[in-house]
Amino acid sequence: MLRYLTAGESHGRSLVAILEGMPSGLKVDPAKIDKELKRRQSGYGRGKRMEIERDRVEILSGMRGGKTLGSPISLLIPNRDWENWKSIMDPIRPGKGGRVTRPRPGHADLVGALKYDQDDIRNVLERASARETAARVAIGAIAKILLAEFGTSILSQVIQIGAIKAEVEDLKISAIKKRIAHSLVSCPDEKAERLMIKEIDRAREKGDTLGGIFEIIATGLPIGLGSYVHPDRRLDGRLAQGLMSIPAAKGVEIGLGFKASELPGSEVQDEIFYERGRGFYRRTNNAGGLEGGMTNGEPLRIKVALKPLSTLSRPLSSVDLVTKRKVKATIERADVCVVPAAAVIGESLVALELANALLEKFGGDSISEMKRNYTGYLKYLKAR
Ligand SMILES: Cc1cc2nc3c(=O)[nH]c(=O)nc-3n(C[C@H](O)[C@H](O)[C@H](O)COP(=O)(O)O)c2cc1C
Numbered sequence: 001m002l003r004y005l006t007a008g009e010s011h012g013r014s015l016v017a018i019l020e021g022m023p024s025g026l027k028v029d030p031a032k033i034d035k036e037l038k039r040r041q042s043g044y045g046r047g048k049r050m051e052i053e054r055d056r057v058e059i060l061s062g063m064r065g066g067k068t069l070g071s072p073i074s075l076l077i078p079n080r081d082w083e084n085w086k087s088i089m090d091p092i093r094p095g096k097g098g099r100v101t102r103p104r105p106g107h108a109d110l111v112g113a114l115k116y117d118q119d120d121i122r123n124v125l126e127r128a129s130a131r132e133t134a135a136r137v138a139i140g141a142i143a144k145i146l147l148a149e150f151g152t153s154i155l156s157q158v159i160q161i162g163a164i165k166a167e168v169e170d171l172k173i174s175a176i177k178k179r180i181a182h183s184l185v186s187c188p189d190e191k192a193e194r195l196m197i198k199e200i201d202r203a204r205e206k207g208d209t210l211g212g213i214f215e216i217i218a219t220g221l222p223i224g225l226g227s228y229v230h231p232d233r234r235l236d237g238r239l240a241q242g243l244m245s246i247p248a249a250k251g252v253e254i255g256l257g258f259k260a261s262e263l264p265g266s267e268v269q270d271e272i273f274y275e276r277g278r279g280f281y282r283r284t285n286n287a288g289g290l291e292g293g294m295t296n297g298e299p300l301r302i303k304v305a306l307k308p309l310s311t312l313s314r315p316l317s318s319v320d321l322v323t324k325r326k327v328k329a330t331i332e333r334a335d336v337c338v339v340p341a342a343a344v345i346g347e348s349l350v351a352l353e354l355a356n357a358l359l360e361k362f363g364g365d366s367i368s369e370m371k372r373n374y375t376g377y378l379k380y381l382k383a384r
Pocket of ligand 1: 047106107108128129130133246247248249307309310311312333334335336338341342345
């Protein structure tokens with residue numbers, strides 16, 4: 001089983017992650033992790049913070065000579081902004097300054113301060129900040145490397161920003177890959193991309209923020225990851241939990257998702273076909289690659305809806321935590337739209353859940369053992 005923990009405050013010294021359960025013998029190039037970290041920091045609509053941070057991973061343990069050892073992998077991502085926050089964020093003797101008492105509607109500020117008995121909202125927002133997701137993207141990159149060993153790859157596309165919707169219905173996965181490579185918002189529809197960028201500029205000018213929708217697509221998955229036998233083993237639920245943990249995520253749809261609820265069963269279920277040599281297959285994928293909480297061999301397709309961000313440079317009304325007076329909410333340095341970045345985070349979280357499911361199915365303390373089990377299973381499936 002794969003387990004992980006992350007730690008670190010947004011303006012603290014660094015982020016830390018521990019990933020436990022990776023088999024031995026997996027080649028991990030830290031440059032691949034840095035590439036994912038860079039992807040998380042890019043995308044049109046990010047704020048000034050992203051110009052300061054250029055995330056680089058430092059692997060502390062669990063690897064030797066470029067390969068995993070099977071022991072916990074721990075890694076660190078230094079916060080480059082730490083230099084400017086050292087005195088405010090010192091873990092033992094913090095200096096004065098940086099205090100926040102005007103909670104932002106929609107953020108963790110007010111509830112977090114009440115729940116954890118804090119008079120300074122900084123003690124909440126430092127960890128509630130999506131900066132934490134850099135740690136998950138780093139370990140997600142390792143999960144992606146594991147999945148690639150077994151022929152699975154993951155990509156994402158942005159299909160909506162604010163009210164601008166992309167036309168992506170009939171696009172092949174290969175075309176999506178090609179088109180998003182040069183898109184500033186990871187959107188394969190060029191016309192929609194132009195409108196999305198304009199929409200982001202408009203929101204920035206108005207001191208406002210935007211949400212949107214992205215889709216994760218995973219290909220090359222074997223049939224039978226996850227299980228129907230117990231609720232907590234259903235892969236659909238586990239993927240949804242992972243994706244809903246992205247800050248600002250407000251909805252997850254698998255395959256046809258909510259639209260399936262308005263259609264008759266005859267138009268929703270994916271009919272079953274069989275060909276010698278190819279085995280069982282489908283001509284449609286409304287299920288999004290999951291049936292009964294298990295992968296069915298078709299590409300996994302999951303959409304995630306993000307709400308617009310809560311930090312507004314033209315802030316909404318709030319109440320000061322200490323004086324109880326009516327005030328405008330605090331303005332932290334903020335992003336306007338993070339849907340492309342959230343898509344990268346989504347890829348990582350899906351990678352971690354899929355890698356976990358792969359390890360459950362094929363077990364193994366080493367990559368070679370896992371591969372023996374995997375190849376044997378594929379052989380068995382081919383003979384069915
Ligand atoms: C990549 C990323 C960057 C984010 N940046 C900001 C930001 O700059 N300002 C902000 O108010 N919220 C930002 N958020 C969203 C907040 O972290 C989130 O809304 C907050 O933690 C409250 O959680 P909730 O919206 O899920 O209820 C970001 C989210 C992601 C995924």
